[in-house]
Amino acid sequence: MDDAAPVTFRADPADARRAAPLDAFTAVYHRRSGITHLLTEPAPQILAILSEHSLSLDALLTRLSQDYDLADPMRDALAARLDELVVAGLVTAS
Amino acid sequence: MRHAVSLRIGPIGFRIGSDWRAPIDQLRSLYRDYPQPYDEVADYTVRLFARRRWRRWIRPSVEIGGDYMLPEAAPLPLRQGLLAAEMAMNLQMALGARRYLLLHASAVERDGRAVLMTGISGAGKSTLATLLAARGWRFMGDEFALLDPQTGLVHAFPRLISLKNEAIAAAQAAWPTARMGPLLASTPKGDIRHMVPDARAIAAMDVPATPALLLFPRYGFAAAVRSVPPAEAFVRMTQASTNYVALGEPGFAALTGLIAGIPSIAIDYPDSDSAVAQVEALCAAR
Amino acid sequence: MTDPVTRTPASARFLARALADPSIVTRLDPAGWSAVLTMARAEQLIGTLATRLDGLPMPGAVAAILADARAAAEQGRRAALWEAEMARRALAPLGCPVVVLKGTAFVAAGLMAGQGRSIGDLDILVPRGALDAAETALLAAGWEWVKPDPYDDAYYRRWMHELPPLIHRERDRMIDVHHSILPLTARITPDPVALIADSVPLGNGLSVLSPNGMIVHAAAHLFADGDLAGGLRNLWDVRCLIAEFGTQGLADDADRHGLRIEVERAVRLVECLFGERPATGIDRLFVRRMTARDGWGRPTRPATRLAFYIRSHWLRMPPAMLARHLWAKWRKARARV
16 A cells, blocks of 8 residues: 555646636636647636645545536546646646 | 848838849839838848859759748749749748737738638638739738737738739739739749739738638638637637747737637638638628 | 948947947948848847847837847747756656756846847756666656667767757757766866756756856857857857856866866957957957858858868867768768768
8 A cells, every 4th residue: 555645736826827718628828838728628627726725636536526517527537637737837746 | 142122011121132133123023112121121131042152053043041041941943033032031920020920811901800811822812812802802911911919900911922823813814904923833832923912902001900800711612601619710820820939928818819809710612703702791791 | 410320240240349339339320230130130149139239229120120039038038947947847856956058047047148048949967877867757758859860879879968859749849968068079078077066056956057167168168069150149148157257266167177278268259259359369260250240141251160160070079980970971861862
């Protein structure tokens, strides 16, 4: 059994990004990198939560289910989304 | 450089130098009614040069250079010098433009409102703009439209219209008295001929317009009209803009503002008459 | 009687003097301005020029062009710092020093040399022992090799002072990971351990070289590793570093790396190009090479250029090895035809 502390995820505060909703997608300009990302549910919601709190995968899963009426946020799918956001530089893992 | 000419197209001033006289003479003639760069200082410098001295005379081959250069670019034969100059100027714009968001689109204007037509080469945006201009629209450009991030207005870039293959005859039919450049046969993109925009387009080149409609035309299909979802339009426009990334946040704001503010419509058309009719119908409905 | 118009500059000598003393541009006419702007672009110095001339009276068109150049430099700075940050995130688990070099270092540390500077790829210096781990970490974080060429790769790994170039898959930006500041084949062998030991932490996990280290690196790169293309910009870097930090202890640091001659030359040339010192002896050839640019942005003085190009190859490799290297490249090029 792994006793190490779980990995936690964090995003910059909301003013680090500029968002423009475009139908099902949201265009997000990340100020620090100058990169524009096209995000779809639940990525904007993930960023909103992680801007305020540093959370583990499971804690984030719980928050998402509580705060947003999202269609079936499965753990594996969420882990994959988080990975994408880390690679994109929008979320840091520690 | 031995031969040189300066000119301004819309807000952009160019200084073109050449190791050969012929391309400069052609540019000077075709652009004779165009103004000079502001304060006589060009925004971009372009060079048409021979890589080796003997290349000036033996199988003369024109290399393209300037403020911005692509190291792997292939040279063109001297008889296509006008095309080399056009490519060189395009390159400066594509790599260096910062004051305006560069949209890869043709544009026409009526009553202060602009229709932007975007798409890959061959989709028909140049031809459509030329034909609409023959029907009373003011021609703003065949290749680039300049979006001002501060104002949201679109500025004209009415360079020599670059017509390819069948479009040459179609444009000449619509504009029988237009001044034309030489026929450049068998270039890498087929036959090319340049047309000088009409006097009205040149006189009004400094008058911007409010964007009103974004079209994605597609030539060679049965007539059809469909709405393009904003996210798709946004992505296609970022791919069609060479300086979106370079502009940073103002570019983001300008482009998302454009997409949010005007309809994006895809039109398929079998022939130009059909296209013109579709565009007129779309504009009449608004 | 009005002031006489400044003659249209014929070489980049004027550009250098304008950077040092911006007031000399005020009597340029449109032809003169066109020449200076074109030269500055060709020398990757337009952002620097724009920073130095900010606020001076000039034609409106020139002011707009220079404002664009400042905006471009700002965007370049943002992109460069982001690359450094992403490299930091990938390499943090290694726990080794990660020293940022060149332009990115100048902007990361907020130095005068970073103002308006054009920045290319990210260059970092890590301890040689951490090289394999760094390579693994970067590949895992989305970087990939630029050139999969077995000869070049083997040559690189054995003799060069850096990994073969890596480019990030999504962001399309390159990173050069160095373990020393000159190729191992060069006649001069600086001491990377000392450079890293003297490096200055930025507080975020990244470091930069000490000011003397930066000057030594610039001199090494300029005089012992290249044909002086872009030399004017690099000497301006040195000029800014000296202006900001002085030269205390510089001679001793240069000695430690076997780069005394190069560093002294850099200091002299800074005084020649941006100050009042007349160039003498071989320095005059260097000045001639550094300012070989005309008002159309073309490289000039081909004989001088060729001489320095040959010299740069001679410096990088022992003759027998150079012959073998060029032979292999020639064979490869022939096979391709």
